Amino acid sequence: MNLRHHALAVLKETSRTFYIPISILPAGLLEAVASAYLCMRAIDEVEDHPDLDTVTKARILRQISLNLQGMGEKSTPEAFANGLATYKGILPEVSLRVGEWALLAPESIAPRIWDATAAMADRMAYWSERNWLIETEADLDQYTFSVAGAVGLLLSDLWAWFDGTETNRSQAIGFGRGLQAVNIVRNHREDQRRGVSFFPQGWEVKDMHRYARYNLSLADQYTKSLPAGPALNFCRIPLTLAYGTLDVLALGKEKLSRNDVMALVNQATR
Template sequence: MQLHKNALEVLQETSRTFYIPISRLPTGLQEAVASAYLCMRAIDEIEDHPDLDNPLKAKLLQTISLTLQAASDGIDVDDLAVELSQYTSLLPEVSIRIGEWAMLSPSTIAPRIWDATAAMSDRMAYWALNNWKIQSQADLDRYTMSVAGAVGLLLSDLWAWYDGTQTNRTHAIGFGRGLQAVNILRNHLEDRNRGVDFYPDGWTNDRMQSYARRNLAMADAYTRSLPLGPALDFCQIPLALAHATLDALAQGEEKLSRTKVLALVEQLTGSQ
C-alpha cells in the first residue's frame, strides 16, 4: 500500500527514534500507531514552528481540530490539504499531509485517533494563544497532560483494541508526562530563545528533573505491567531513551549522544 510506504518514509525522516519501535509492530497495530504518531507530530510541528505567529498557529490547529471532529466514515483529505496548502512553504510535509495520516489506521480504531488528535490540536491552540504561560506546577501538569499524558491514554486504548492488553491509566498519563518533561529539559534553552518557558515560576533544572523522575517512575510501573508482546516492545525504547537522556542532562551534557542512542536501541532490540 503506497500510503503505508509513504508514512514509514516520513516517519523515518521525522523521528528515527520512534521509527524503530513503530516499524517493529505487527500489521494493523503498526498502521494505527503510525497514524497516531504522524498526526500528533503534524500538529506538534505547527505548535513549535519558529516562523508562525501564535494567532496563526491557533487558527491552523483549530482548523485541523474542526475537520477531524467533522469526520464520520473518513477524513475530508482534499479540503484539509487545500486549507493547509497556503502554508506549504512554511509547514513540513508531515503537517501538510495530516489528512492522509489520519486515514492510515484500520477503520475500527481510526475514530479514536481522530478524536485524540482533534482534542490535542484544540488544546495546543489554547496554549499558543496564551503563549504557553506556565506559572505553577498545576499549569505544567495541564500542559503535559494536554500534549503527552493524553498520548499515554491513547496508546493504552490502542493496546486494548489490538489484543486486549489492559493497563493502569494513571500510569499511562505518567508515561506521557515523563517523556514530555524530559523533552522540556532538553529543549529549555532553545525554547527560551523563541520566547517560551515551560518551567513554572522559580523552578530550576533540578526541580524539573525531579518532576520528570516522578513521572518516569509511573512510566516504569506502566511498562513493567505490560505482558510480553508488541506493547512492551514499543514502550521499552522511548522509556529507556528518556531515562538515559535525563541522566545525561543531569551530568551536564546537552543531550544524549547519537552513539549512545543507537547502542541503547540495539541493546533493547537485539539488532545487529
C-alpha cells in the same frame, strides 16, 4: 510507494526516538500507532513553528481540529487538509499531509485517533494563545497532559483494541508526561531563545529533572505491568531513551549521540 511506506519514510525523518519502536510493531497495530504519531507530529510542528505568530498557530490548529471532527468513513485526504493550502511552503510536509496520516489507521480504530488528535489540537491552540505561560506545577501538569499524557491514554486504547491488553490509565498519563518532561529539559535553552519557558516560576533545571523522574517512575510501573508482546516491546524503547537522555543532560551534555541511542535501543530490545 504505498501509504504505509510513505508514512514510515516520513516517520524516520521526523523521529529517531519513535521510528524504531513503531517499525517493529505487527501489521495493523503499526498502521494505527504510526497514524497517531504522525497526526500528532503534524500538529506539533504547527505549535512549534518558528515563523508563525501565536494567533496564526491557534487558527491553524483549530482548523485541523474541525477537519478531524468532520470526518467519516468516506472522507478523503483533501478533506482533512481543508484550509491548509494557504500555508503550503510554510508548514512542513508532515503537517500538510495530515489527511493521509489520518487515513492510514485501520478503519475500526481510526476515529479514536482522529478524536484524540482533534482534542490535542484544540488544547495546543489554547496554550499557543496563552504563549505557553506556565506559572505553577499545576499549569505544568495541565500542559504535559494536553500534549503527552493524553497520548499515553491513546496508546492504552490502541493496545486494548489490538489484542485486549489491559493497562493502568493513571500510569499511562505518567508515561506521556515523563517523556514530555524530558523533552522540556532537553529543549530548555532553545525554548528560552524563542521567548518561551515551560518551567514553573522559581523552578530550576533540577526541579524539572525531579518532575521528569517522578513521572518516569509511573512509566516504569506502566511498562512492567505489560505482558510480553507488542505493547511491551514498544514502550521499553522510548522509556529507556528518556532515562538515558536525563542521565546525559545531568552530565552537562546536550543530547544523546547516535551511538548512545543505538546502544540504548539494543539494551531495550534484548
